[in-house]
Amino acid sequence: MLIQTMTSLGIPELIAQLIYALLVAFLCVNFIAVYAGVISVVERRVAAKMQSRVGPNRVGPQGSLQWLADGIKLILKEDLIPDGADHFLFKLAPFLMAMGVAGTFAVIPWGPANSAASDMNVGILYLISITSLVVIASLMAGWASNNKWSLIGGMRSAAMIVSYEIPVALGLLPAILIAGSLNMGDLVSAQGWAPWDWIAFNNPFALLGFLLFVTGSVAESNRTPFDLTEAESELVAGYATEYSGFRFAVYTLAEFANTWVVGAVCAAVFLGAGQLPPLLEGSIPLSVAVFVGKTMFMVFVLMWFRWTLPRFRIDQMMEFSWKYMLPLSLVAFLGQAVYFLWTWESEVARIMVSHLMVLVFLGLFFYFLSRTMVNFKHQAVAVNSYKTEIDYLERMGILKPVEAVVVAEEEEGKE
Amino acid sequence: MEQKSIFEALQSKTQLPLEWVEDAYGPKLKIAPQDLVAVLTLLKNDSALGFDCLTNQTGSHMDPVIRLYYVLYSYLHHHELVVFCEVPVGAPVVNSVVGLFGGANWLERETFDLLGVKFTGHPDLTRIMLPEDWVGHPLRKDYVYVQEYNGIDNRPSEITKSFQPS
Amino acid sequence: MGKQLRTELMTINMGPQHPSTHGVIRFIIKTDGEVIHECQPDVGYLHRSIEKISEKVNWQGFVPFTDRVDYLASMNANWAYCFAVERMLGTEVPRRAEFLRVMVGELNRISSHLIAIGATAMDLGGFTPFIQLLREREYINDLLEMACGARLTYNYISIGGVNYDVPRNWTEKVGEFLEHFELAMEQMNRLISYNRIFINRMANLAVIPREMAIQYNLVGPNLRGSGVKFDLRRDHPYSVYPELDFEVPVGVGIEGQVGDCYDRYHVRMMEIRESINILRQCIKMMPPGEIQGKVKNVIKPPEGTIHVRTETPRGDTGYLIQSDGKTSAYRLKIRTGSFTAMSVIPAVAPGLFIADLIALIGSLDVVAPELDR
Numbered sequence: 018m019l020i021q022t023m024t025s026l027g028i029p030e031l032i033a034q035l036i037y038a039l040l041v042a043f044l045c046v047n048f049i050a051v052y053a054g055v056i057s058v059v060e061r062r063v064a065a066k067m068q069s070r071v072g073p074n075r076v077g078p079q080g081s082l083q084w085l086a087d088g089i090k091l092i093l094k095e096d097l098i099p100d101g102a103d104h105f106l107f108k109l110a111p112f113l114m115a116m117g118v119a120g121t122f123a124v125i126p127w128g129p130a131n132s133a134a135s136d137m138n139v140g141i142l143y144l145i146s147i148t149s150l151v152v153i154a155s156l157m158a159g160w161a162s163n164n165k166w167s168l169i170g171g172m173r174s175a176a177m178i179v180s181y182e183i184p185v186a187l188g189l190l191p192a193i194l195i196a197g198s199l200n201m202g203d204l205v206s207a208q209g210w211a212p213w214d215w216i217a218f219n220n221p222f223a224l225l226g227f228l229l230f231v232t233g234s235v236a237e238s239n240r241t242p243f244d245l246t247e248a249e250s251e252l253v254a255g256y257a258t259e260y261s262g263f264r265f266a267v268y269t270l271a272e273f274a275n276t277w278v279v280g281a282v283c284a285a286v287f288l289g290a291g292q293l294p295p296l297l298e299g300s301i302p303l304s305v306a307v308f309v310g311k312t313m314f315m316v317f318v319l320m321w322f323r324w325t326l327p328r329f330r331i332d333q334m335m336e337f338s339w340k341y342m343l344p345l346s347l348v349a350f351l352g353q354a355v356y357f358l359w360t361w362e363s364e365v366a367r368i369m370v371s372h373l374m375v376l377v378f379l380g381l382f383f384y385f386l387s388r389t390m391v392n393f394k395h396q397a398v399a400v401n402s403y404k405t406e407i408d409y410l411e412r413m414g415i416l417k418p419v420e421a422v423v424v425a426e427e428e429e430g431k432e
Numbered sequence: 433m434e435q436k437s438i439f440e441a442l443q444s445k446t447q448l449p450l451e452w453v454e455d456a457y458g459p460k461l462k463i464a465p466q467d468l469v470a471v472l473t474l475l476k477n478d479s480a481l482g483f484d485c486l487t488n489q490t491g492s493h494m495d496p497v498i499r500l501y502y503v504l505y506s507y508l509h510h511h512e513l514v515v516f517c518e519v520p521v522g523a524p525v526v527n528s529v530v531g532l533f534g535g536a537n538w539l540e541r542e543t544f545d546l547l548g549v550k551f552t553g554h555p556d557l558t559r560i561m562l563p564e565d566w567v568g569h570p571l572r573k574d575y576v577y578v579q580e581y582n583g584i585d586n587r588p589s590e591i592t593k594s595f596q597p598s
Numbered sequence: 599m600g601k602q603l604r605t606e607l608m609t610i611n612m613g614p615q616h617p618s619t620h621g622v623i624r625f626i627i628k629t630d631g632e633v634i635h636e637c638q639p640d641v642g643y644l645h646r647s648i649e650k651i652s653e654k655v656n657w658q659g660f661v662p663f664t665d666r667v668d669y670l671a672s673m674n675a676n677w678a679y680c681f682a683v684e685r686m687l688g689t690e691v692p693r694r695a696e697f698l699r700v701m702v703g704e705l706n707r708i709s710s711h712l713i714a715i716g717a718t719a720m721d722l723g724g725f726t727p728f729i730q731l732l733r734e735r736e737y738i739n740d741l742l743e744m745a746c747g748a749r750l751t752y753n754y755i756s757i758g759g760v761n762y763d764v765p766r767n768w769t770e771k772v773g774e775f776l777e778h779f780e781l782a783m784e785q786m787n788r789l790i791s792y793n794r795i796f797i798n799r800m801a802n803l804a805v806i807p808r809e810m811a812i813q814y815n816l817v818g819p820n821l822r823g824s825g826v827k828f829d830l831r832r833d834h835p836y837s838v839y840p841e842l843d844f845e846v847p848v849g850v851g852i853e854g855q856v857g858d859c860y861d862r863y864h865v866r867m868m869e870i871r872e873s874i875n876i877l878r879q880c881i882k883m884m885p886p887g888e889i890q891g892k893v894k895n896v897i898k899p900p901e902g903t904i905h906v907r908t909e910t911p912r913g914d915t916g917y918l919i920q921s922d923g924k925t926s927a928y929r930l931k932i933r934t935g936s937f938t939a940m941s942v943i944p945a946v947a948p949g950l951f952i953a954d955l956i957a958l959i960g961s962l963d964v965v966a967p968e969l970d971r
Binding site for chain 3: 064241331332
Binding site: 456458485486487492494501503510514516533535537538546559560562570571 | 814834899933938
């Protein structure tokens with residue numbers, strides 16, 4: 018649309034496209050920076066909540082400006098490059114990393130169908146391939162740092178992303194089969210507003226594909242339980258060990274921006290994107306809000322994983338990918354194809370299956386909630402039975418005098 | 433098993449000179465340093481005694497000798513025995529018992545580090561607590577505190593001196 | 599034949615500044631990729647000459663230094679030393695003091711095990727259990743602070759008794775805490791102990807069989823993890839432990855083989871449960887009365903040598919004390935659990951992954967100050 022306006026004003030089409038691309042890139046990169054900053058604070062607050070802590074709450078209301086302080090601090094830090102490092106590769110690696118993540122924003126939709134920056138007909142394929150740039154970046158960083166921990170981190174990263182790429186791509190295939198297209202816009206418009214119209218609940222194989230995609234994406238974005246590349250207690254900080262200042266900030270930005278990519282792809286491909294009920298059809302802000310809500314829910318799920326689970330070991334992780342996820346993703350793909358043949362004629366069967374899926378999923382969700390309720394009950398006991406604040410006041414002598422001294426004197430007096 | 437019967441059982445099984453030393457806290461077995469490995473092997477391998485663990489090993493500088501303590505424990509019979517031998521300070525050399533008790537490895541290294549006893553046959557007799565280039569063995573009674581180590585001034589300051597009991 | 603590729607092992611320096619070598623321990627490891635071929639621990643970064651200090655200060659004056667021997671379980675470290683000196687002097691400790699010692703000792707054992715378990719979980723990537731367990735430890739610190747006014751280095755147990763009596767409602771507060779704590783431990787079990795990933799990381803890892811554990815002089819939970827049912831509190835009872843009823847948990851290979859990392863972890867979990875048991879009984883049995891036995895101001899134990907072992911959280915602490923009848927020890931040697939646990943690492947490390955080595959250190963519960971003294 019913008020390009021059309023510009024060409025009608027007499028600007029050559031090539032230049033118009035260039036201006037459009039630069040504008041979109043500018044917006045995306047700024048969105049990444051702001052989103053990564055905000056989500057880093059959110060993650061720290063969420064983690065703190067899960068761990069009975071307070072978290073950052075000093076800078077701005079409820080710590081909401083903490084990310085600005087962190088960013089300014091990181092930029093002001095000295096830019097260190099180790100002596101034996103390969104300077105060129107060392108400097109190049111963070112940019113490749115940022116490119117790999119920022120590139121995906123070209124095809125990620127923002128709500129309604131056809132809202133992606135580029136309406137590419139091979140959108141999904143492009144997305145999978147551009148994220149692989151991260152492998153080169155982390156391997157490069159690990160090698161160029163001239164540090165053995167970095168090297169191990171880079172190697173692990175390469176091995177991990179290469180093996181999880183396959184289940185991730187295969188996990189997307191059921192969705193592609195259902196939509197019959199690699200285009201993001203087509204994938205979005207193949208779904209409806211209600212959960213039983215989403216691809217994730219279309220049939221069991223699509224749900225399997227969804228779960229495989231989420232698991233694989235967690236691994237690809239280097240988060241616990243698959244954060245072996247930067248396993249703090251093992252490899253210090255993995256390939257980012259030797260980085261400091263703004264270069265380190267770029268890694269952090271890329272990592273947090275990756276959560277958006279994962280969440281957005283989940284929402285767009287599997288969870289009905291920003292599709293609205295027929296009554297509200299056409300309201301773009303509402304559609305965007307729905308989409309962002311779904312994305313943030315997926316981001317929250319990723320945080321949940323991270324702060325609950327311990328970490329895999331490298332061999333267990335590879336085993337998990339090649340022995341379990343790869344066969345399962347093939348099952349999902351083939352099963353989807355067979356399911357299609359089977360229900361080709363019967364619209365009713367398809368509708369029944371998808372409704373049943375939603376019901377089962379809801380049942381599982383409430384079962385899970387009932388199990389977690391035990392934790393809340395225990396938490397309540399903790400707060401009631403042990404009154405820390407009151408004890409503290411007692412100790413400080415605010416509530417009533419400390420009895421210990423009195424007892425000791427009494428007993429001595431009796432003798 | 434009672435301490436007394438341990439001694440009697442041991443005496444009946446070997447011709448080596450054994451001495452039963454009583455102090456305020458019970459009896460201890462004194463042996464000659466050259467018999468150390470032989471006696472400890474016997475204590476470990478005999479089924480009635482069954483001392484399968486060297487639970488503590490250390491030394492004490494008592495001029496003109498260094499007394500080496502070996503505390504044995506039996507997880508089979510739940511009894512303990514303190515064995516000691518004395519080596520001269522001038523040539524503190526004794527056979528290592530690492531071959532008998534794996535745990536002796538680090539205990540002997542510590543004794544070597546802090547008291548300067550040389551254990552022949554030890555696989556890796558290096559300093560464990562102190563740096564490799566440290567001079568002297570601090571737990572000896574005649575140890576002189578170093579005044580300077582690799583450029584670090586270690587002399588007591590005026591404040592420290594003022595706190596020292598006269 | 600193809601060309602012979604020349605390969606060599608990579609030497610990596612792990613520590614002393616490394617996130618998972620608790621405190622300052624250094625490992626020089628030779629690896630083939632991620633697999634360890636040789637692991638040489640380098641200790642001594644926290645050596646504070648505590649044994650030499652014992653020859654300079656008088657007998658009572660050494661008690662605060664024992665706090666620093668193991669600062670995660672100072673109560674037990676105090677107790678081990680005071681118990682040894684009391685054995686030398688033949689001091690009678692009042693009954694109330696004995697019960698107070700058992701109570702603070704068991705509370706401290708729980709808090710020490712919480713750190714051990716939490717640190718293990720953190721090293722395996724689970725950050726939340728560590729923080730949650732530290733929160734529980736804070737409550738115990740509160741209780742111990744009520745008893746003696748300190749939160750880390752207590753200097754509470756003195757030769758002949760304890761230094762202060764506890765506040766009047768202290769035992770009830772301990773009881774309230776235990777009510778809450780049992781539920782919290784259940785929560786912790788659900789969060790980490792039954793977690794499949796955690797179990798897979800710990801089970802069948804770095805197996806230390808029974809004979810090897812005794813050979814290498816492992817003590818305490820590490821020894822019991824290898825299946826040796828030995829607890830000084832039961833086999834050579836001291837204090838009021840003979841009157842108390844408790845189990846000695848041993849490793850049974852609950853998820854893998856006997857003596858693997860998960861067994862050691864599990865034994866610690868079970869020991870916390872037993873400590874709760876002991877504390878409950880103590881609350882009921884706590885007698886009134888004196889808290890300090892009759893000890894002279896200047897102690898001069900008779901000449902001779904004594905070896906006393908006391909059960910502490912990181913295995914038993916063996917005090918070998920030689921007295922020459924003067925006001926300070928002639929020679930005092932502390933054999934700690936971490937020291938012997940550390941010496942087994944070079945023997946079991948080959949063949950493990952780098953990540954496994956961290957799990958192994960965590961499961962052996964090695965703490966640098968106790969190791970180096």
